[in-house]
Amino acid sequence: MTTHKRLAWIAVDWGSSNLRVWTMSDADEVLAHRGTERGMLGLTSTQYEAALLDVVGDWLMSDGQVDVIVCGMAGARQGWREAPYLAVPARLEALAEGAVAPPVQDPRLRVRLLPGLCQRYDETGREFDVMRGEETQLAGLVAHEPEFTGRVCLPGTHAKWARLVTGELQDFQTFMTGELYRLLAHQSVLSHSLREDDLADTACREAFVTAVRDVSIKPARVTQWLFGIRAGDLLDERLPAGEVRGACLAARLSGLMIGLELAGALDGVDENERVCLIGAKSLCHRYALALETLGHPSRVIDSERAVLAGLALARGTLNRN
Template identity: 55%
Template sequence: MESSAMRETTEIAHQLAWIAVDWGSSNLRAWGLDQHDKVIAQASSDKGMLSLKADEYEAELLRLVSDWLPTNAPTKVLVCGMAGARQGWLEAAYLPVPTRLDQLSQGAVTPGLAGSQLHIYLLPGLSQTHSATAHFDVMRGEETQLAGLVADTPDFSGLACLPGTHAKWATLEAGAVTQFTTYLTGELYKLLARQSVLQHSIGSDDLNDAACRDAFVTAVSESYEAPETFSSRLFGVRAQDLLDGRLPTGKMRGAVLAARLSGLAIGLELAGACREPSSQAPITLIGNQALCQRYTLALNAIGFQTRHVDGDEAVLAGLRLAHHALKA
């Protein structure tokens, strides 16, 4: 007798039209979509680029999606992210900005495969080179999330931020990325909190707590208004822990100081990323809700408005856009 799981697998294989994949450094996520671009299956793995050799990608992807696949023809798979990096499955060369986000698929590459069940397209990242100012920058994966902004609004223009370990800020004009900058904010915070003298003072913050929120907002404003004081204010976090009798005791002490450190780091980022008047259109934040809420609090503190787009929804919309372009 056929089990319910087998019936479900059979139904997915019957409906599957193509597969979308976001392959990062640490993990990968795959979605099976039908002919109407509706998600009918999804799976994930902790086998990101850092865990795989070039000849292991096909097997890992098949391990996740083989039960979805029809038997009558190869299934088209669109992949964004680090699988297309130089040290990934096969390098999909960066496209230099300005680049229209509805044309990412023009830079896609197709790796050789051992089997015939899949037809893979690895999407490219974006690069920026200003030789005169020695300003070089790259992104890989985030461009597909940005493409999600133009999926429904082809002429989208505005400033977008993708918070994270390496936060990306991109200017979009009429559906194209014209310039972007990466800030090492998340990694900087982690290094300072865990490997510097500040490790003795830093705990885990909670911006739902009023004391943490106030410490965060104050620090954002300080860094934004006087970024040249950033280094001295960092050491001030340690000194405050030693000297400030107004700080709470116990875990809340470390939480408040963590919020202050986070605010200083993000404020420094904002000092470089958004110096324009606050009357401009809202900044679009793309990513998980918690991190985007943190950036919203920071941006609101210095006079900017924001709107939030879920990171998964954005990458799926961007992959759909690339899929449509391949069919055209």
């Protein structure tokens, strides 16, 4: 393969459920990408090297050594080796300073695990919180925009909201939005009423926007509105029939969960303040619609682009030192 000639380093995002790997050129261009479901939750510390070689082995040259820069849960205490949390406030260019090298047999691999961030309770309003993986995406944002000031939202299973001032992470909060959505959609009484939604459909979009607005006005009623999805399915003749009925109800559930997060995260934030979204495109567009509903403009940065920029920034720092 011709790409072998240009392989300069390997970028790895190793989360709880997934392993994503990119081969990179010296100019930090992506040469190839692979993913597997061999996430950190299924591995013991001695299995990481073999799991990585399964994915990247045929990309490696027989001689020479390649940098492998890893972010995510592989650096957790229960992971490959612990890369202890750095505390906030934190400069995101400095993530590499907390990197650790796990034990590796294969001489072709020079692996470094990047640390996550932790936040301790203090009198300024910070609450206990942790992240592992998202800090590298934030570093990617700062790599492109060193003076970035503003709020960043990273939607997902455990959505993160970070406040940056001239490139420094001041504080952050985690919301269990994605996990809660999945539990409710698949394992609660609501599961019988739901189909996959599609916000391109006008009725779904309207159901989503209405839910965002409802919950932002009366967040304390959220669990009442959750049961209302079931009651509406039983009683509400205004709902469309057929597949789109379940899709509209799923859109309402999504709107309730995202709207609740936004009501919490934007409490005390000026209306009109722009939010930077980092994540998968379709999820970010859903958040952008919810933000717009509440009067906030937004911009979207693709999470793959952000994590690669963050890993490249860390590699640069490691190789300079």
